[in-house]
Amino acid sequence: MRQSTHGGARSGAGRKKNSGLFKEETKVLRVPLSLLETVKDSLKIYRAQLNSSIELLLPQDSPKGVNIPIFTSSVQAGFPSPADDYLEDKLDLNKYLIQHKEATFFVRAQGDSMLGAGIHSGDILVVDKSLKAISGKIVIAVVDGDFTVKRLHKYGGKITLKAENDAFDDIKITSDTELIIWGVVTSVIHRCD
């Protein structure tokens, strides 16, 4: 039989490899429905990073304020401190707690609605306004003008602000509710006294 020169696969046809949403090979995966929004949100953030060519121009942060340890023992007289060779930078809680200092604010929690998340009344919450609020994060939300701290839950296109204390009701966000996500809680500072 004579080989046909028509039909069949043509090389170079179709969508180019690695040209899709993620610019690399992808894979189909089963995701539990309750986690769907969380996974979607984090993929969205990943894609935004992939696509923002401009962002890459920016320096991460000004490299100001790096403390350089100095040698403590004076030379000659006496025995040099054996620890001098091991001097390291001091531990700085600001560095540990704050990722984006321009966007970070401290707020004070009131009431027990988030006890289950380890937030006690009077605790100081470290809030980063620059972070995207994805499902599952604890957020500072403004519901119809009032501030509240709750866990953000997105499921099947519905948004709920969940309290972590059975004595408190969740806040279901309807089309009539005005919701602003003010920031994402990154740490809780609790004093043991």
Place this chain on the structure above:
Amino acid sequence: MIKKLALIDCNNFYASCERAFNPKLNGVPIVVLSNNDGCVIARSNEAKALGIPMGEPYFKMRDLAKANGVVVCSSNYALYGDMSNRVMRIIKRYSPEQEVYSIDESFINLSGMSIDLIKYMQQLKKQVKNWTGIPVCVGMGRTKVLAKLANRVAKKYAKFNGVFDIDELPKARFNNLLKTVDIGDIWGLGSKSKIKLNALGLSNALEFCGANKSLIQSVLGVSAVRIQKELLGESCLALELLRPAKKQIVSSRSFGHSLVSFDEVNQALTCLARKAVNKLVVDHLGCLSMSVFIRTNPFSKKQAYVNFSKSIKFVNPLYSDRALLPVVSQLLRQIYQTQHQFYKGGIVLTRLVPRGAQYDLFGRVDKGTLTLDKASHKSLLSHVISANEIGNNRWLSNAEHRSPRYTTQWQELLLVE
């Protein structure tokens, strides 16, 4: 290389700071009052629309405010200053060259950046809003005056989404724009220049551009010629990347109540001197001269207006609270008179010199820098204080409507349930 400057200006900055921590104020008219709740120094768009003028005394607009649900805020400089620092630091990420022009305005240099600058500035605008809650507008142009003008356009016309490059305008449309700009609204020309130029028959920016250069120079001097050149696209004003060295430090206040007794006035001035000395310490400066002044209310009908002041020069520079604060009382004693009601007072430190500079070899050297001063430098807000700073506090300004200092006081953090 294509020259391009951007002016980033916060929208209604003080009102926006209040809104950032109180979303209920969105869409509500807000006015911010000067120190001591004297007069209006900032307005939200809604308050502008009500016709409340800038500088309006509070007592004159109190009824209007009540009738229209205007929210009145005492100025909260601790909050505004902190929010300003945050905004400026974010802006700095977008260019190696930044001039912080005022508490709510900053120029940056974008020259030679071969990217889509509109997109780049949109990103800046978005980042400042997301990170701090403060809305900004960006104007771009080849010169500072043009960038400033572009910012006006960006603010005025919603279709630009807060970012506008004036150099993109074709010549004819640029001229049309200039025609709509009043001569007094050109950056760098004040109300006095406006009167003189109006007298010459010049009323808008286009006419100013077309005016004879030597005429402008003879009427307003060389600085106005620079403004004209800038408007025509020739850059004459460079970015000031370093803050110019301080020439003087002023610390003055209208008092919350009229002060009569010496002790009251003395407390007020000593406390104000403390603020001035703190600035001196932070900037590593000393001063060779100090003045104090006190005055009565110039608008009072009950008493004659008096304005007393006294200065002193020092042989060696003084750096410390220990050396400077006692001088305040000494000077005050020489000008104070019993029968007056003092309404305002202040301290001026002048002839500032860098720390460690040596002057007269035989003069007494201010050694206070080494001990007490160091302790107060460590924590400017909690320190050993002079007895003169203690009193009945009647001098303290009224700030009845001040919002909490959300970002600088642990006791005043935002509360969330």
